Amino acid sequence: MLQRKWLPLLLSASLALALSACGANSVAPAEPSKAETPAPKTEAPKKTETTHAAHWSYEGNTGPAHWAELDQTFAACANGTEQSPVDIELTQTKVDKTAVQVELHYQPSAFTLMNNGHTIQANAAAGNGNTITVDGTDYTLAQMHFHHPSENQINGKNFEMEGHLVHKNKDGGLAVVGFLMTAGKENKPLAEMWSKLPKQETKEDVKLEQPVDLPGLVPSTAHAFRYEGSLTTPPCSEHVKWIVLADPIEVSKEQIEAFAAIFPDNHRPVQPLNQRTVVSN
Ligand SMILES: [Zn+2]
Structure with a gap:
């Protein structure tokens, strides 16, 4: 996987550890946060291959109640007023x-x-x-x-x-x-x-x-x-x-x-x- 090659070069040991856990359970490197993509251009600029969206999941401390805390680009998950599902x-x-x-x-x-x-x-x-x-x-x-x-x-x-x-x-x-x-x-x-x-x-x-x-x-x-x-x-x-x-x-x-x-x-x-x-x- 892409991130396994470059993460150790770029990140501290602890961050690399956290993100390699993400890599094992996350999305294709070219376009993170894929489950509902493509994201609207105005809301979420496409990530380049040198960035990596935070790991998120459906349970525990990376679950839906915590998504907004995981990455500043996820703020709408908590402060949005027109969220789905309903x-x-x-x-x-x-x-x-x-x-x-x-x-x-x-x-x-x-x-x-x-x-x-x-x-x-x-x-x-x-x-x-x-x-x-x-x-x-x-x-x-x-x-x-x-x-x-x-x-x-x-x-x-x-x-x-x-x-x-x-x-x-x-x-x-x-x-x-x-x-x-x-x-x-x-x-x-x-x-x-x-x-x-x-x-x-x-x-x-x-x-x-x-x-x-x-x-x-x-x-x-x-x-x-x-x-x-x-x-x-x-x-x-x-x-x-x-x-x-x-x-x-x-x-x-x-x-x-x-x-x-x-x-x-x-x-x-x-x-x-x-x-x-x-x-x-
Ligand atoms: Zn869906």
């Missing part, structure tokens, strides 16, 4: 058929798989042509990844898992489509990906042989929620448009267990809504 209380959503203007333009597409130490992430090939249109602006799919259990809640309840499709517009703005996942039938569009889930952090992506059937995977937007939120991983950058699809998809108990064996818990707890309103269609 609890969507159905009686408190504002129904507005015209406000959830989201169109999905997905087709079966090639992906490569990585384990970035925080999640399993499927990276869409450049120029993959999968876009969504949110309020008239096009966003292109960059990657999808998964959380166990779900991050967003409905009426205070977590689902077994949640998938996030992360999209970026030409100005660097982000829109995430979240889909909830519940135990049921085996999910066929995820079958090949699940047969190749990398158990350890990957240095190189794993290629999938078959295109992933995105239209078959992702439920329609006929019943969806919208809110303004953030990345759910450090640096917790805000101004992320969130679309949470209300109808969960089914995955088998075995598929859930296979993911949970690698990531027993990789969800951030729900954050206060503050002044926000969740809109539904």
Whole structure:
């Protein structure tokens, strides 16, 4: 790994020790904090290869309650006012058929798989042509990844898992489509990906042989929620448009267990809504 080569040259012995622990359980060196990347340009300038984001995790003293203390660039994790995920209380959503203007333009597409130490992430090939249109602006799919259990809640309840499709517009703005996942039938569009889930952090992506059937995977937007939120991983950058699809998809108990064996818990707890309103269609 890159950091093993250069850290001892640059850092004191104690810091090197702390960061090599990070390297064992963290993200690809070229672009730290990968689970929800790409980060908006205005919020989190891309790190160069000579910097290293602080190690963070989902438990203990590097867990969600401590993220903001780990690195000054993670400040929004504590002092942000529009953070994700949230609890969507159905009686408190504002129904507005015209406000959830989201169109999905997905087709079966090639992906490569990585384990970035925080999640399993499927990276869409450049120029993959999968876009969504949110309020008239096009966003292109960059990657999808998964959380166990779900991050967003409905009426205070977590689902077994949640998938996030992360999209970026030409100005660097982000829109995430979240889909909830519940135990049921085996999910066929995820079958090949699940047969190749990398158990350890990957240095190189794993290629999938078959295109992933995105239209078959992702439920329609006929019943969806919208809110303004953030990345759910450090640096917790805000101004992320969130679309949470209300109808969960089914995955088998075995598929859930296979993911949970690698990531027993990789969800951030729900954050206060503050002044926000969740809109539904
Ligand atoms: Zn996510």
